[in-house]
Structures are given as structure tokens and as C-alpha cells.
Amino acid sequence: MVDVGVAADLEPVPGLLPRKIARGTADFTEGPAMTRDQAMAALVIGAEIARDLVAAGNRCLVTGDMGIANTTASAALICAFTGADPAEATGRGTGIDAATYARKIEVVCRGLARHSPDPADPVGVLAAFGGFEHAALAGFILGGAALRVPVVLDGVIAGAAALAAVALAPDAVAACFAGHRSAEPGHAVTLSYLGLRPLVDLGLRLGEGTGAVLALPLVQSAARALRDVATFDSAGVADKL
Amino acid sequence: MVDVGVAADLEPVPGLLPRKIARGTADFTEGPAMTRDQAMAALVIGAEIARDLVAAGNRCLVTGDMGIANTTASAALICAFTGADPAEATGRGTGIDAATYARKIEVVCRGLARHSPDPADPVGVLAAFGGFEHAALAGFILGGAALRVPVVLDGVIAGAAALAAVALAPDAVAACFAGHRSAEPGHAVTLSYLGLRPLVDLGLRLGEGTGAVLALPLVQSAARALRDVATFDSAGVADKL
Numbered sequence: 464m465v466d467v468g469v470a471a472d473l474e475p476v477p478g479l480l481p482r483k484i485a486r487g488t489a490d491f492t493e494g495p496a497m498t499r500d501q502a503m504a505a506l507v508i509g510a511e512i513a514r515d516l517v518a519a520g521n522r523c524l525v526t527g528d529m530g531i532a533n534t535t536a537s538a539a540l541i542c543a544f545t546g547a548d549p550a551e552a553t554g555r556g557t558g559i560d561a562a563t564y565a566r567k568i569e570v571v572c573r574g575l576a577r578h579s580p581d582p583a584d585p586v587g588v589l590a591a592f593g594g595f596e597h598a599a600l601a602g603f604i605l606g607g608a609a610l611r612v613p614v615v616l617d618g619v620i621a622g623a624a625a626l627a628a629v630a631l632a633p634d635a636v637a638a639c640f641a642g643h644r645s646a647e648p649g650h651a652v653t654l655s656y657l658g659l660r661p662l663v664d665l666g667l668r669l670g671e672g673t674g675a676v677l678a679l680p681l682v683q684s685a686a687r688a689l690r691d692v693a694t695f696d697s698a699g700v701a702d703k704l
Numbered sequence: 705m706v707d708v709g710v711a712a713d714l715e716p717v718p719g720l721l722p723r724k725i726a727r728g729t730a731d732f733t734e735g736p737a738m739t740r741d742q743a744m745a746a747l748v749i750g751a752e753i754a755r756d757l758v759a760a761g762n763r764c765l766v767t768g769d770m771g772i773a774n775t776t777a778s779a780a781l782i783c784a785f786t787g788a789d790p791a792e793a794t795g796r797g798t799g800i801d802a803a804t805y806a807r808k809i810e811v812v813c814r815g816l817a818r819h820s821p822d823p824a825d826p827v828g829v830l831a832a833f834g835g836f837e838h839a840a841l842a843g844f845i846l847g848g849a850a851l852r853v854p855v856v857l858d859g860v861i862a863g864a865a866a867l868a869a870v871a872l873a874p875d876a877v878a879a880c881f882a883g884h885r886s887a888e889p890g891h892a893v894t895l896s897y898l899g900l901r902p903l904v905d906l907g908l909r910l911g912e913g914t915g916a917v918l919a920l921p922l923v924q925s926a927a928r929a930l931r932d933v934a935t936f937d938s939a940g941v942a943d944k945l
Contacts, residue, residue, distance in 0.1 A: 609911070660872070662904075663903075663904065663922070664905065665903070665922075676925075677921070677922055680921035681904070681918055682908075684917075684918055703921055
């Protein structure tokens with residue numbers, strides 16, 4: 464667990480890495496959510512976490528994230544990177560009512576209008592709309608991809624981060640596995656844009672790594688099938704029929 | 705591993721339960737594949753295996769099967785129980801060519817025409833078309849359901865067996881989880897008829913329990929989420945927003 468920007472002071476806890484960049488991001492309808500320097504700092508933190516996990520012997524990385532209102536920021540990032548319509552990329556998150564949902568779409572539209580994001584400047588897009596978790600996850604994905612380690616992505620927040628990572632380094636998509644397809648509509652848009660097929664599709668909307676963790680045994684099974692299972696030839700099966 | 709009807713004499717092997725009913729079934733285009741007594745014997749063997757596994761402490765059963773040409777028998781069973789058209793329920797199995805595929809559909813049609821199966825007589829349908837593995841799996845499903853233990857079904861062969869089990873005892877469907885949806889078209893027909901949603905849908909066609917085993921961690925995770933994960937109330941989260 465990495466604190467990259469919780470809007471509170473956290474006491475030291477075993478397993479919690481303190482990497483706080485700031486206490487929360489700014490309101491993206493009023494200005495950029497973070498500075499470019501903050502976005503870069505979060506990217507580097509994510510890449511360093513990936514590097515340290517791989518150095519410790521891990522052969523597969525799995526994303527998880529916690530954040531408040533981060534499906535809104537994700538929707539804005541998805542629109543900025545894919546060109547999707549805000550009404551198509553914005554979902555109901557924790558289960559908001561129709562009026563709040565309409566306001567959420569309007570907030571995304573307002574942010575896009577204010578920043579006129581340029582997908583050719585991924586750090587600028589991250590700075591405009593991202594949570595620190597998005598930027599750190601993008602760095603984490605890039606770190607895993609650079610080290611040739613597969614990264615199993617969780618839901619819509621990880622997907623939005625993957626769009627930033629792939630905008631920075633298109634080859635990074637080859638390291639990404641879509642753990643699942645969440646119920647958030649922006650996630651389907653994202654997976655389709657990235658050309659990723661979800662391993663699990665169970666209408667989950669919790670986030671926090673749950674969908675990616677569910678898919679991990681499938682990735683492990685696939686690796687073991689390729690490595691450990693006999694072929695007809697190696698097992699001496701005379702005739703496959 | 706249970707030998708219910710391999711068409712060869714098998715030497716004793718640790719883990720292989722010898723329960724052979726006959727050396728293979730008969731040609732269903734010429735007569736019933738097995739006698740009613742043989743079908744009943746296989747049903748009982750399957751139920752006994754389920755009973756023994758539950759008595760040994762297993763809390764979830766998973767189906768697997770091996771058989772030669774059993775996608776053809778499965779297609780006939782699926783048509784008999786669901787009323788599906790043979791062209792819709794018959795697939796390419798291990799990857800047969802177009803001419804063999806056309807012949808396979810024709811064989812299923814011929815079998816259905818010969819036996820005029822009555823889905824209200826499930827044992828008769830099993831006897832007409834089934835492999836011993838279909839009847840044993842049907843008994844295995846019924847055994848698990850009777851003991852209130854979930855049964856994770858593999859692909860199209862297990863699906864055809866589940867149709868027989870549910871025809872015998874409709875409530876048994878509540879014990880069934882569709883591990884995956886295989887590439888065999890008859891499997892989609894079957895799952896739709898049973899009202900089961902596959903946990904994994906990755907275009908697999910191997911069978912032999914592989915799809916069910918892939919889904920098992922998902923079932924285990926679901927059970928643990930229901931039993932072990934704190935709720936907002938139990939964790940003392942003041943406000944879910």
C-alpha cells in the first residue's frame with residue numbers, strides 16, 4: 464500500500480509506504496488537478512515501486528487503488544485519451560442517483576472544456592485531470608513493462624492509468640492484461656481502445672484491486688499450461704484422434 | 705479418475721477408480737448407446753463418487769471428463785433435452801473439417817430421428833445417446849446437489865450431463881455453477897437453457913475439467929468475500945461516500 468496523496472496525515476503502519484506528494488489534488492474544473500512536477504513525481508514513484516517488487520523476485524504485478532471520486536477523474540482521462548463522449552465514459556461509481564450522475568457528466572464536460580487536453584502530452588493530461596493514484600499507476604505499469612513483467616490491470620481507474628502509460632510508451636500495452644471488465648462504462652471504452660480482452664467479466668464495480676486479483680489465477684494457469692503441460696508429442700500420444 | 709467405460713482394459717493405477725460398466729457404448733444410430741440398466745448404473749456410480757468426496761470433507765465438487773467423440777453424444781443429448789436444432793448444437797470438437805462436420809450433424813439428426821427422445825424420460829434419453837461419462841456426471845451433479853455442495857461444471861459434456869440431471873431433479877440446477885463457456889456452440893445453448901452464467905469465457909475447447917478448474921478460484925473468492933470480508937458497518941466506516 465502506497466500513500467501518494469491521501470488528504471490526511473497517516474500514522475506509520477507496517478506495509479504502508481509513505482510517498483505522499485500532497486494532501487489530495489486540486490479541483491480540475493478550476494485548474495489543473497496537479498502540477499506537471501507532481502504528475503512526474505507520481506509517475507516516478509509508481510515506476511520505483513514496480514522496480515522494487517520485481518527486484519524482490521515478483522514475476523507478475525497486479526494493480527489496485529483506493530481513491531475518493533476517482534471514477535470522475537478516470538472518466539475525464541478516458542475522454543481526453545480516447546476521444547470518447549463524456550456521457551459514454553462516465554458511470555455511476557459507488558451508485559449515485561440520476562441527478563448526481565447528470566452533474567458528474569457535466570463536471571467532466573466542464574473539465575474537458577477548460578483544459579482542452581492534448582493526448583500527445585500525456586503528462587499534461589495526467590496533471591490536468593488525474594488523481595495521484597492514476598499517475599502512480601501509470602508509472603507502475605511503465606515500470607513493469609520496462610522490466611518485461613506482466614501487469615494485471617484492475618478496473619476503470621487502472622484502465623485510465625494504462626491509457627496514460629500507453630500514450631507515453633505504446634509498447635507498454637504488450638505487458639498489460641485486463642484482469643476484468645468492470646461495470647463502469649468507461650472501462651469498456653478503455654479496453655476496446657487498448658485492444659485488451661478482459662479475463663473476467665462479472666459486472667464487478669468495487670475496484671481496489673479486486674478484479675485484478677480474481678484474474679491472477681487465470682494468468683498463472685496460462686503460464687503453467689505453456690510451461691508445464693505435456694504436448695501430444697512429448698507425451699507420446701500416437702494419434703490425436 | 706473413474707473408469708466408467710473405457711474401451712480397453714486398464715491396469716490398476718493409484719487414483720484410478722475401476723467402475724467400468726462396459727467397454728464403450730454402442731452406436732446410437734443403430735440402437736440405444738446403452739441399456740437403461742447401464743444408464744442407471746452410471747448415474748449411481750457418479751452419485752456415489754460425489755457422496756464419497758463430500759464425506760471426505762470436500763466442500764465443492766468440480767467436474768472433468770475424458771471421452772472419445774463425446775461432443776457428438778453431447779450434441780444429441782442437448783438437442784433431445786432443449787429442442788435445439790442439430791446444426792445449432794453441434795460443433796467441431798477437436799477441430800474436424802467441413803465434410804466431417806456435416807457428417808457429424810447428419811449423425812446427430814439420424815440418432816434423433818431413430819430414438820424420438822422424450823425429455824420427460826431422462827434416463828431413456830441418456831441411454832439412447834449418452835456416453836457412460838454423461839450418465840456418471842449427471843449422477844455426480846445430483847449427488848452434489850442432494851448434499852448441498854456446489855458443483856462447478858466444465859464444458860459442453862458436463863453441460864449435457866447437467867441437462868439430464870436437471871431433467872431428473874429440477875432443483876439440482878441451484879447447485880450448479882458454469883465454470884466457463886466453451887467454444888462448442890452447444891454449450892451456449894445449454895447454459896442459456898439452464899439459466900447459468902459462465903464465470904469464465906475464454907474460447908476454451910479442451911474439456912477434461914480445464915475450464916471448471918480455472919473457475920474454482922473465483923468460486924472460492926466469492927465464498928470468502930461473503931464470509932470473511934468486513935462490511936462498512938462491521939469495519940466502522942462512518943459514511944460510505
